[in-house]
Amino acid sequence: MxxxxxxxxxxxxxxxxxxxxxxxxxxxRVQTRFPPEPNGYLHIGHAKAICLNFGIAxxxxxxxxxxxxxxxxxxxxxxxxxxIKEDIRWLGFDWDDREYFAxxxxxxxxxxxxxxxxxxxxxxxxxxxxxxxxxxxxxxxxGIDSPYRDRSIVENLDLFQKMRAGxxxxxxxVLRAKIDMGSKHLIMRDPIMYRIRHQHHHRTGDRWxxxxxxxxxxxxSDSIEKITHSIxxxxxxxxxxxxxxxxxxxxxxxxxxxxxxxxxxxCTVMSKRRLLELVNDGHVSGWDDPRMPxxxxxxRRGYTPASIRNFCEKIGITKFNSMTDLGVLENSIRExxxxxxxxxxxxxxxxxxxxxxxxxxxxxxxxxxxxxEDESAGTRTVPFSRELYIERDDFMEDPPKKFFRLAPGREVxxxxxxxxxxxxxxxxxxGEIVELRCTxxxxxxxxxxxxxxxxKATLHWVSTKHALPAEVRLYEPLFSKENPNDVExxxxxxxxxxxxxxxxxxxxxxxPFLADAKVGDxxxxxxxxxxxxxxxxxxxxxxxxxxxxxxxxxxxAKKG
Ligand code: ATP
Ligand code: MG
Numbered sequence: 436m437x438x439x440x441x442x443x444x445x446x447x448x449x450x451x452x453x454x455x456x457x458x459x460x461x462x463x464r465v466q467t468r469f470p471p472e473p474n475g476y477l478h479i480g481h482a483k484a485i486c487l488n489f490g491i492a493x494x495x496x497x498x499x500x501x502x503x504x505x506x507x508x509x510x511x512x513x514x515x516x517x518x519i520k521e522d523i524r525w526l527g528f529d530w531d532d533r534e535y536f537a538x539x540x541x542x543x544x545x546x547x548x549x550x551x552x553x554x555x556x557x558x559x560x561x562x563x564x565x566x567x568x569x570x571x572x573x574x575x576x577x578g579i580d581s582p583y584r585d586r587s588i589v590e591n592l593d594l595f596q597k598m599r600a601g602x603x604x605x606x607x608x609v610l611r612a613k614i615d616m617g618s619k620h621l622i623m624r625d626p627i628m629y630r631i632r633h634q635h636h637h638r639t640g641d642r643w644x645x646x647x648x649x650x651x652x653x654x655x656s657d658s659i660e661k662i663t664h665s666i667x668x669x670x671x672x673x674x675x676x677x678x679x680x681x682x683x684x685x686x687x688x689x690x691x692x693x694x695x696x697x698x699x700x701x702c703t704v705m706s707k708r709r710l711l712e713l714v715n716d717g718h719v720s721g722w723d724d725p726r727m728p729x730x731x732x733x734x735r736r737g738y739t740p741a742s743i744r745n746f747c748e749k750i751g752i753t754k755f756n757s758m759t760d761l762g763v764l765e766n767s768i769r770e771x772x773x774x775x776x777x778x779x780x781x782x783x784x785x786x787x788x789x790x791x792x793x794x795x796x797x798x799x800x801x802x803x804x805x806x807x808e809d810e811s812a813g814t815r816t817v818p819f820s821r822e823l824y825i826e827r828d829d830f831m832e833d834p835p836k837k838f839f840r841l842a843p844g845r846e847v848x849x850x851x852x853x854x855x856x857x858x859x860x861x862x863x864x865x866g867e868i869v870e871l872r873c874t875x876x877x878x879x880x881x882x883x884x885x886x887x888x889x890x891k892a893t894l895h896w897v898s899t900k901h902a903l904p905a906e907v908r909l910y911e912p913l914f915s916k917e918n919p920n921d922v923e924x925x926x927x928x929x930x931x932x933x934x935x936x937x938x939x940x941x942x943x944x945x946x947p948f949l950a951d952a953k954v955g956d957x958x959x960x961x962x963x964x965x966x967x968x969x970x971x972x973x974x975x976x977x978x979x980x981x982x983x984x985x986x987x988x989x990x991x992a993k994k995g
Contacts, residue, residue, distance in 0.1 A: 446752035448487070448693055452495055452664060461663040465497025468535075468662050469523070470504045470653070473515035473637070475707030476722040476729045477522045479743070479764065480698040486747035487695070488666055489528035500660055501530040505538045506652050508634040516637070518722070522730040527740045537656045538638045544647050544655050545599065547685050548610060548628055552591045556684055557628060558584055559594040560611045567609070570616075571624050578616035578624040598631055601644045605631050612651075614680065622677045626650055654678040657690040665690045668697040669756060698750065699758045702912035702933075703728045704919050709928065718932055719913070725969075725980045726913045726936050736910070737957050737967025737982030742768040761912055765983045772957060772965040772982065774808050780817065780850065780895040781945040781960040781979075783907055785824035787899065790855060792874045793821040798898075801881070803851045806959075817946050819852050822899040824944045826962075829894045830871060832860055839891035841871070848893040850961065854879040895961045902944035905977040907966070909938040945977065952977060959985075 445453065455461055467488040471481060492499035501523065505511050523530070551557035560567065560581045572578035586594075598608055610629035618624055628651040633644045647655075657665045671678075672694045682689040699705065704713075705728055713719050713727070722729050725736035733743065746767040750759055780803075800816035825841070834842040841847050846856040859872035878885055882893070916931040949958070954970045964984040971978040 447754065448664070448666060448695060448752055449491065449494070451691075451693060452491055455663070456495065464661075464663055465492060465495040466500070466661055466663045467492050467497065467666060468500040468502045468657065468660060469530075470502045470537075470656075470667075471519050472504045472507065472510075472707075473512065473519060474507060474510040475515060475711055476518050476727075476731055478705050478707070478710065478728045478730065479700065479703075479733065479746075480705045480728075482526060482730060482743050483698045483747050483750070484666070484668070485523055485526055485528060486744055487752060489523075489530075491664070491666075497663075498533065499528070499530060500533040500535055500662070502535040502537065502656060502660065504649070504653065504656075505536055505636070505638065506646050506649060508632060508636040508646060511637050513637050518731060522734075525734060525740055526730065526743060535656070535660060536638055537652050538636060540652070540656055540659055541639060541643055541647070543659065544652060547655060547687075548647070548651070549592065549595065551612065551628075551684060552588060552595060552610075554684065555588060556613050557591070557610055558586050558613050559591050559598070559608050560584070560625075561608050564606060564609070567611075567627070571621065572616070574621070580616050581611070581625065584613065584625070595629075598629065598645050599643075601633070603631055605633055607631060610645075612677075612681070614677075620673070620676045622650070622673050623680070626677055650674060650677050651681065654682050654690065654692070655685075655687075657692075658682055658685075658688045661688055662690040665692045667692060667694055669694045669754070670697075694754070696753050696756045699756065699918075699920075700728065700764065701758055701761045701917045702914045702919065703761060704914065704928065706920075712929075713913075716929075718929065725908070726910055728913075735967075735969065736980050737772075737965060738768050739771050739957075742771040745771070758918065762987045765987060768983050769965070769985070772959065775806070776957050776959040776965055777805055777812065778803070778807070778959045778961055779946055779948055780897055781905065781907070781943055781949070781963065781966075782824040782826050782895065782897050782902075783940050783943045783960075783963060784827045785897075785942065785944050786827040786830060786868065787870045788823045788825050788855070788873055788896070789870060790821050790823070790873050790875045791858070795821060797821070798901075801851045815948055817851060817948070818898045818901040820898045820900055823849070823896045824899055824902060825849075825871075825894050825896045827868075829892070830857070830868070832868065840894060841892070846876075846890050848879075848882050848890045849896045850893050851882055852880075852896065853877070853882070854884060854890060895963075897944045897946050899944070901947045903947060903949055903977065905943040905945050905949070905979055906971075907940040907943040907979045907981065908969070909940065909981045911936050911938075943979075949977060957982065 469488045489499045560583045570579040609627045611625045614623045616624045629645045632646050675692050678692050723731035723735045746764050798820050801819050802814050803817045806812035830841045831838050841857050853875040855873040855875045857871050857873050861870040863869050913936045914931045915933040919931040922928045952968045954968050956968045958966050965982040966979040969978040969980050
């Protein structure tokens, strides 16, 4: 933390932490946790929570635990546990040996439930879930007491033990807290603590057939781990009275729950349920499809951990829900890659150029700058020869006024090479342009004319006989609607999937420098954006994902 930073510039959660450190509220301790449910891969929203929890621990000499909130056996899986750990480490955070599972606390949580029954503060309800829902009341009407609410402690204990012992079917009974069916907080109207679920759990196997709810697990787990600041997203604000009530009734260590606004990104869905649907229905190739907002998708797309951390810092922490423009995330990777990415020339959609006055069998090596933002990156050589590829878009036979690139009779610069002039356009029988015949000016080697004449365009190019073929995948946002979660009744959110989100270009041509590129390597293709080598690459062909274009072009297009 820099010394100039005042508490004013800190977000409200860090202000609370600093105040607690000043007053000695937690004996100078700062202990946070990141509590994912292992029912999907982590996404960029989780990254915000990870940077917050691990970041606070790091900044205030505290600790952050990794805790799997695994109380929902039917949706959870070890595949998710493993991916979550990999993603947090990749983001640059570490939990040492503090890897916990809420399911490790099931025995303690069961004992606490028994304690509340003994204290007359919990009861077994034999109504169906539907009946319980129907009698809960509304914001303006109180709920109705269950006919089982006044069961004796002895009967409750007996039934709860039998629930655990597997004597009942799913849904026959639940355990509820006995609080107040007339409470103005709906969450306090005798909330459910345990459900019967004859389900195999990824860690506890078949040991349990009753599972505690989130509300009767989360605070209890925080208490066991002596968490000081239990940071969660705003939708749990309503749950806070219950969080506090359980910990008070049990008389155990009482962590402080603090809520912040979750991250929402334009043109993106973030709910794991929806992301899973995209995967299962084949709208994407998997959780790590480069279009997914998952950490693994962003990694494959070419995002760096630093760019994601910088993004999280930039958006800050607030108490109100809002929507962050996807462009903000893209800017953070652009900034990072601009500083570090090796520049290369790749022609995505090639057209052949033949330089008539260049000797047939000559090659030469021209010097090219590796990164103009970083002198220490040095230079490389790029081979030049009589036949080249340039970008098809960089030529127009009949150019409009504002088109300054190559056209018949016009001179342009080939980057790091020579000025060339187009003299003739060769077409096939269908009238398609297949080749451009040009001449070069040998005096302009390196890209400058000794007589000082100027050209209006500089094009990237690749020598045909040295070129490496590549597949290049260009992306647009996965959803064409700014808020794809905002759907009318009867409308399917998947209808807003952008049909152009993936554009595969199979005939790209790269300069030979890329022969040594490895999966995960990142480059700037001059004038085309930042690209990352995908692990679909083979010995015969490189595959690149475009991480991001050089400028925010689609956002402008979207706004018209
Ligand atoms: P989702 O709604 O996407 O399925 P979740 O909240 O159910 O997410 P969890 O695995 O329970 O997912 O989340 C772990 C932690 O990450 C929680 O503390 C949660 O509040 C936080 N988190 C989840 N989504 C976001 C988000 N979009 N922005 C910030 N924090 C988030
Ligand atoms: Mg959750």
